[in-house]
Amino acid sequence: MQKIVVLRWGHRVQRDVRLTTHVALAARALGASGFLLADARDERIKATVEKVVESWGGEFSFEMGISWKSFVREWKAKGGIVVHLTAYGENMQTSNVLDRIRNTGKEVLLLVGSQKVPKEFYSSDVSDFNVAVGNQPHSECAALAVFLDRFFEGKELSKEFENAKTKIIPQERGKKTIVNR
């Protein structure tokens, strides 16, 4: 399966700390390989994500402070494609856009923004595909989650995270964890 890295655009340092943390943790839990907080730096988010990776395992890159423009340029230069999640794009339920993304066979940079993304995000200079997780306004965190779940065909939810110190044993009731220190 193709690798996916999530680029979060439009983070506002005070206001969005919890939401962006959720986007980053959802990216990791649902199968993405890494996360870029573009055009912003936020040490609290970095600390939270690194702590989760340290404890719960797996490989997951975290970067911040790089401009979206230079990251997109490098990504394309290395042969990757760019997918922009937006309510205005092709509906992933009613179109074949997900198949077309898979058929490229290329690594995906997933742009996750907000309502006010730069107009360029929609252009072919930036995005190879504009994908809508439904054409209603909702949440970049929710849209990202559904996109990843469909892209990875659900398999990401049963993935083993290597070198985990903490692991949940799923059960019908209660909370069971194994902790290896």
Next chain:
Amino acid sequence: MQKIVVLRWGHRVQRDVRLTTHVALAARALGASGFLLADARDERIKATVEKVVESWGGEFSFEMGISWKSFVREWKAKGGIVVHLTAYGENMQTSNVLDRIRNTGKEVLLLVGSQKVPKEFYSSDVSDFNVAVGNQPHSECAALAVFLDRFFEGKELSKEFENAKTKIIPQERGKKTIVNR
């Protein structure tokens, strides 16, 4: 298909306004019938959700300030079941929990909390099912989105919202909306 109402627990008025707004809008966009902000009131969230419903259409109830306990009690008295989303629950990918929920044929109250939910949420007094959208820590917004998408088998993304004043026409590039005033 069974009706789903989302109960959001653990909202902190200053800190969580954006996140809870995202949870409520994701609930609406991904097929839930209503939302309860339990044990808290937040007029900004109410205003945002009502504005979205007014403009984008469809039926979606919004309530707040009711205690989770009395809402759950009433829900059960009316014959509904309660599903608690938690990373500790049965993994929806590796277990048959989703089928078992569907097979009840009953309306679902979906409890969406945080790490610190009351212990009772896990007990059979409250939840009929504890469901994990993967057993990794991530986001209640992301977990809700994946749960709804799988429960409604993707059909929610192509649903028409009645009496919409604003509607997006999905397309490969750019932003196209129809506005009826």
